[in-house]
Amino acid sequence: MPYFFWDSTMILLIPAIILSLYANVKVKSTFSRFSKVLSRRRLNGAEVAEYILQRNNLSDVSIEETEGNLTDHYDPRKRILRLSRENYRGNSLASLGVAAHEACHAIQHGTGYAFLQLRNTIVPVANLGSNLAWPLLIIGFLFSIPSFVDIGIIFFSGAVFFTLVTLPVEFNASKRALVELERGGFLEKDEIIGAKKVLDAAALTYVAAAAVAVLQLLRLLLLRSSRD
Numbered sequence: 001m002p003y004f005f006w007d008s009t010m011i012l013l014i015p016a017i018i019l020s021l022y023a024n025v026k027v028k029s030t031f032s033r034f035s036k037v038l039s040r041r042r043l044n045g046a047e048v049a050e051y052i053l054q055r056n057n058l059s060d061v062s063i064e065e066t067e068g069n070l071t072d073h074y075d076p077r078k079r080i081l082r083l084s085r086e087n088y089r090g091n092s093l094a095s096l097g098v099a100a101h102e103a104c105h106a107i108q109h110g111t112g113y114a115f116l117q118l119r120n121t122i123v124p125v126a127n128l129g130s131n132l133a134w135p136l137l138i139i140g141f142l143f144s145i146p147s148f149v150d151i152g153i154i155f156f157s158g159a160v161f162f163t164l165v166t167l168p169v170e171f172n173a174s175k176r177a178l179v180e181l182e183r184g185g186f187l188e189k190d191e192i193i194g195a196k197k198v199l200d201a202a203a204l205t206y207v208a209a210a211a212v213a214v215l216q217l218l219r220l221l222l223l224r225s226s227r228d
Contacts, residue, residue, distance in 0.1 A: 049100065
C-alpha cells in the first residue's frame with residue numbers, strides 16, 4: 001500500500017483508536033444498563049424535557065420523536081429538540097439523562113452560551129473540511145502535489161477545531177442536565193448517580209473523537225514534513 005495509507009506514523013493513532021473502541025462499548029453498555037432502571041416519578045423523557053424547557057422560558061422550542069437509536073439532538077436552526085423513540089417515551093434513568101442533556105443544549109442556545117455559538121458558526125467550515133480534506137490529501141500525497149496537501153491539512157484543521165469546540169459544549173450540557181434533573185425533582189440523589197454515568201459515558205465518545213482527530217492531524221503534519 002502507498003506510504004500515505006500505511007506507515008510508521010500510524011502508531012500515533014493506536015491509543016486514540018483503542019479509546020474510541022472503548023468509548024463506543026462503554027456508552028452502549030452503560031445506556032443499556034440504566035435504560036432498565038426506571039425513575040421513581042415515572043415521567044418520560046419528553047415530559048422531563050418539556051418541563052425543563054418551560055422552566056427556562058423556552059416555550060418556542062418544540063420536541064419531536066425521531067427514529068433510530070441514540071439519535072437524540074437539538075437543532076438550533078429550527079429550534080427543535082429531537083429524541084429517539086426510546087428516550088422520548090422511556091422513563092428510565094438513561095432516557096431522562098439524555099432528554100435533559102438535549103434540553104440543556106436548547107438552554108445553551110437560548111442564553112447565548114459562547115462555545116455553542118462558536119460551534120454553530122464554524123459548522124459550514126467543519127463540513128467543508130470534512131468533505132474536501134481527504135480527496136485533496138490523497139491526491140496530494142499520491143501525486144506529490146505539496147499545495148494540495150497543504151490545503152487539505154488546512155481544511156482538516158477546521159474539522160479538528162470543531163471536535164475540540166464540541167467538548168466544552170457537551171460537558172456543559174451534561175453538567176446543566178444533572179442540575180436540572182435534581183432541582184426539578186425529576187430524579188432523587190441516588191438516581192442522579194445513574195444518570196451521570198450515562199452522560200459521562202456519552203462524553204467519553206466526544207473525547208475519543210477529538211483524540212483521533214488531533215492525532216490524525218499530527219500524523220498528517222509529520223507526513224507533510226517528511227516529503228520536504
